[in-house]
Amino acid sequence: MHWMSVGHSKVAFTWVDARYFDGLSAQRRQVFVSLDVESWRLTIHDSSGAELDIWPLETLRQLRDDAGGGLVLCSGAVDPGEARIVLSNARAISEIKAACPNLTKTTVTGRTWGKIGVWIGASVAAVALMIFVIVPALAEQLAVLIPPEREAKVGSAVLRQIERVFSEQEAGDWHCTNSEGQMALEQMVQALQQGQEFPYPIQVGVVDNEMVNAFALPGGHIIVMRGLIEIAEAPEHLAAVLAHELGHVAQRDPIVQALRAAGTAGLLSLVLGDATGGTVLALAGETLIAAKNSRAVEARADDFALAQLAKAGVSPEALAEFFELLLEEMGDPVFGMGWISSHPPSAERAAHAREAVQTARSYQKSVSSQEWQAIQQICAK
Amino acid sequence: MTYTSTLQGEGAASAPTHLNGAFLPEKSKLFWLALWTGALTIVTFGIYRFWARTRLRRYIWSSTKPGGDSFEYTGTGLEKFLGFLIALVVIMVYSGILQVVLDFIGYNLWGEVISGPNDSMDDALIQTGLTYGAGLAILPLIFFAQYRARRYMMSRTRWRGLRFAMDAAALGYTWRVMLYFAAWSLSFGLLTPLATFRLEKYMTDRMWYGDARFEQTGQWTALYAAMKHQFIAVGVLLLGAAIIYFGQAVALGGNVMIAGGLWLIFGFVYYQVESFKYLTAHKVLEGKVHFTSNASSARVIRIFVLGVALIAVLVVGLIIAFGALFGLFALAGGGLDITGGDPWTEIFAGIGLVAGLGAIFGSLVALVCIGAFVIVFISAPILGHYVDTFRVENAEPLEQIRQRAGDNMVDADGFADALDVGGAF
Ligand SMILES: [Zn+2]
Numbered sequence: 001m002h003w004m005s006v007g008h009s010k011v012a013f014t015w016v017d018a019r020y021f022d023g024l025s026a027q028r029r030q031v032f033v034s035l036d037v038e039s040w041r042l043t044i045h046d047s048s049g050a051e052l053d054i055w056p057l058e059t060l061r062q063l064r065d066d067a068g069g070g071l072v073l074c075s076g077a078v079d080p081g082e083a084r085i086v087l088s089n090a091r092a093i094s095e096i097k098a099a100c101p102n103l104t105k106t107t108v109t110g111r112t113w114g115k116i117g118v119w120i121g122a123s124v125a126a127v128a129l130m131i132f133v134i135v136p137a138l139a140e141q142l143a144v145l146i147p148p149e150r151e152a153k154v155g156s157a158v159l160r161q162i163e164r165v166f167s168e169q170e171a172g173d174w175h176c177t178n179s180e181g182q183m184a185l186e187q188m189v190q191a192l193q194q195g196q197e198f199p200y201p202i203q204v205g206v207v208d209n210e211m212v213n214a215f216a217l218p219g220g221h222i223i224v225m226r227g228l229i230e231i232a233e234a235p236e237h238l239a240a241v242l243a244h245e246l247g248h249v250a251q252r253d254p255i256v257q258a259l260r261a262a263g264t265a266g267l268l269s270l271v272l273g274d275a276t277g278g279t280v281l282a283l284a285g286e287t288l289i290a291a292k293n294s295r296a297v298e299a300r301a302d303d304f305a306l307a308q309l310a311k312a313g314v315s316p317e318a319l320a321e322f323f324e325l326l327l328e329e330m331g332d333p334v335f336g337m338g339w340i341s342s343h344p345p346s347a348e349r350a351a352h353a354r355e356a357v358q359t360a361r362s363y364q365k366s367v368s369s370q371e372w373q374a375i376q377q378i379c380a381k
Numbered sequence: 382m383t384y385t386s387t388l389q390g391e392g393a394a395s396a397p398t399h400l401n402g403a404f405l406p407e408k409s410k411l412f413w414l415a416l417w418t419g420a421l422t423i424v425t426f427g428i429y430r431f432w433a434r435t436r437l438r439r440y441i442w443s444s445t446k447p448g449g450d451s452f453e454y455t456g457t458g459l460e461k462f463l464g465f466l467i468a469l470v471v472i473m474v475y476s477g478i479l480q481v482v483l484d485f486i487g488y489n490l491w492g493e494v495i496s497g498p499n500d501s502m503d504d505a506l507i508q509t510g511l512t513y514g515a516g517l518a519i520l521p522l523i524f525f526a527q528y529r530a531r532r533y534m535m536s537r538t539r540w541r542g543l544r545f546a547m548d549a550a551a552l553g554y555t556w557r558v559m560l561y562f563a564a565w566s567l568s569f570g571l572l573t574p575l576a577t578f579r580l581e582k583y584m585t586d587r588m589w590y591g592d593a594r595f596e597q598t599g600q601w602t603a604l605y606a607a608m609k610h611q612f613i614a615v616g617v618l619l620l621g622a623a624i625i626y627f628g629q630a631v632a633l634g635g636n637v638m639i640a641g642g643l644w645l646i647f648g649f650v651y652y653q654v655e656s657f658k659y660l661t662a663h664k665v666l667e668g669k670v671h672f673t674s675n676a677s678s679a680r681v682i683r684i685f686v687l688g689v690a691l692i693a694v695l696v697v698g699l700i701i702a703f704g705a706l707f708g709l710f711a712l713a714g715g716g717l718d719i720t721g722g723d724p725w726t727e728i729f730a731g732i733g734l735v736a737g738l739g740a741i742f743g744s745l746v747a748l749v750c751i752g753a754f755v756i757v758f759i760s761a762p763i764l765g766h767y768v769d770t771f772r773v774e775n776a777e778p779l780e781q782i783r784q785r786a787g788d789n790m791v792d793a794d795g796f797a798d799a800l801d802v803g804g805a806f
Binding site for chain 2: 005019021023024025026027028031061064065066068072080082083084086106108112116119120122123126127134138142145146225268334363
């Protein structure tokens with residue numbers, strides 16, 4: 001083994017022994033390698049001194065993440081060639097690392113990038129098609145096939161799960177049970193059902209929670225949270241929200257949405273992988289898609305609400321007012337989630353509600369002020 | 382003997398007739414590699430996972446050195462990523478439709494079963510039934526994926542410069558597994574040896590090293606010896622039940638049953654190890670080269686138990702660090718996966734988003750750490766034990782084996798990645 005200096009700093013070596021696999025047979029051979037910095041080559045001699053191979057330095061690649069402690073080399077700019085050299089001489093290894101510029105470089109051909117582009121495009125298209133077209137359509141068609149009485153039972157089961165969560169969250173009664181308030185509330189809902197056939201009896205209840213929120217569950221359950229009653233400035237505001245949620249019930253939106261969400265969540269978790277960063281993205285994605293899909297659904301529920309408010313003799317303006325109320329309060333972060341997040345109030349929605357108001361007609365209160373007081377006290381103990 | 386070297390060098394003077402396996406990773410290097418690639422996976426929202434897996438494999442492969450020459454893993458992250466995309470498009474359509482349909486069936490059944498006001502047992506029952514239903518429908522795809530993944534890994538593995546390979550026969554494998562799976566279920570597990578042996582034979586007979594073919598010889602009935610501890614465990618369990626039922630001694634019977642349960646777990650590990658030993662001893666390469674494994678089930682269990690204990694201690698620290706945030710997250714997000722529907726989002730939307738995201742991030746960091754611990758203290762040591770106790774007998778004919786052409790699998794092991802059935806490495 002010889003070491004020699006080339007120029008001031010460039011050092012090369014000759015006759016360093018190494019293991020060589022020619023990539024043609026399973027033989028292991030002891031060979032000698034020489035690094036020639038002048039001619040930019042690594043020369044491989046067999047034990048008899050005959051030249052086996054010459055590798056240009058710029059084509060040398062090392063195997064990465066190698067646990068061997070030595071250096072495994074191959075030669076090939078795009079494809080790693082078949083032959084391998086295994087070096088264990090520390091000094092020779094550092095010389096090679098200093099002399100070869102491309103040891104850790106990987107070259108990806110344009111064709112590969114093209115393939116990747118095509119398949120990324122195809123998979124994005126497939127995901128989009130499934131999430132935005134096939135799954136929603138399938139959910140809507142299948143939801144129709146679920147008999148109402150079964151949907152009602154699904155609703156009760158969901159309700160029980162909500163109950164479980166709330167009773168864990170805050171000890172005590174989660175459900176507001178003041179009977180006068182409940183009666184007044186049911187009367188309000190009854191009035192809003194005029195001329196409509198629902199597949200199941202509507203059951204309305206108030207949850208003792210400060211959030212400003214209301215929602216419909218499968219099977220005709222409508223849940224209102226105490227916070228929403230507190231922020232309403234008049235009984236008609238509450239009536240408007242209830243009418244809107246009744247719209248969801250009439251269109252069977254909750255069960256459609258549950259079916260759709262199951263499909264979407266399954267798809268997204270497939271794309272994004274298991275318990276890694278994908279989880280966050282899947283949650284965010286699901287929320288975004290739910291929000292996007294729901295615009296048309298919300299508009300239909302609004303229209304339903306406007307019609308039913310008018311039938312009950314309540315001015316559709318109440319819905320507009322409630323939206324405006326929410327618009328004012330939007331800045332408040334505590335307040336910023338709840339009903340607002342699923343029902344973004346906007347000037348257009350308010351204006352659309354106001355269009356439904358017939359100026360010639362006189363409207364009445366939805367419930368008496370006594371009854372309104374009872375509703376406001378529904379959570380009092 | 383065709384060693385050309387006459388000079389100093391390992392194994393040159395007298396070529397061994399057998400080669401010992403050797404697994405020589407540096408634990409700290411492996412840990413930092415797992416941790417670093419795990420962190421990159423989080424930061425890239427999971428996209429880096431293909432490269433992470435590839436780098437770990439490269440490291441593990443190169444730590445494995447039968448006869449002093451290390452394995453080489455030639456797969457690339459890019460190739461895996463592309464394979465994943467291809468598999469995704471296929472699976473997407475299948476499973477998206479499946480999910481909605483199953484959910485539909487679920488709601489119908491749900492309504493059927495639930496009658497009382499508070500029978501959450503039935504909810505759980507239906508949920509379990511649905512999970513199994515989904516499992517059955519996706520099962521063929523999983524077996525298909527497993528064969529293709531094994532074939533991909535073989536085709537990307539080299540030793541002494543020569544490629545391994547496996548024939549393209551995933552479909553044949555899939556229907557055979559389904560068949561043996563049915564036989565296995567109908568026989569209450571009594572036909573386990575038949576399934577183990579025949580499936581291993583199906584795969585082994587299609588495996589190559591260079592131009593040399595592997596063959597699985599032996600008898601499936603011989604594997605019953607490996608099942609003996611499972612039989613004993615079942616006997617102990619029955620004895621415990623009998624003591625409770627006939628002897629009315631609940632405490633004694635309960636203890637006997639606990640012992641039986643632990644014995645059963647040991648029995649499963651024992652079967653894994655012993656069947657591996659038998660199958661290894663009856664594999665032949667090119668009709669001449671034989672193999673032996675001296676793996677020990679006691680050793681495998683010890684590695685596992687010690688690893689779990691060690692990880693538990695390490696994880697306690699992580700739990701203390703993230704515990705508070707985690708609790709908040711459980712409240713904020715716990716309901717989302719039940720229906721994922723509008724009502725849930727509305728209910729939980731009010732709870733602090735920032736705290737929730739913080740908790741998610743914290744738990745992801747904890748997961749990455751635990752993943753790295755599992756690799757370093759459990760998966761790698763167990764693999765190491767198998768490798769260290771592995772021997773190639775009569776290694777001389779290896780020298781005659783020639784290279785084979787590369788196998789271009791565009792879908793790589795993408796199906797396994799998409800279905801998450803990749804295994805430890
Ligand atoms: Zn709405």
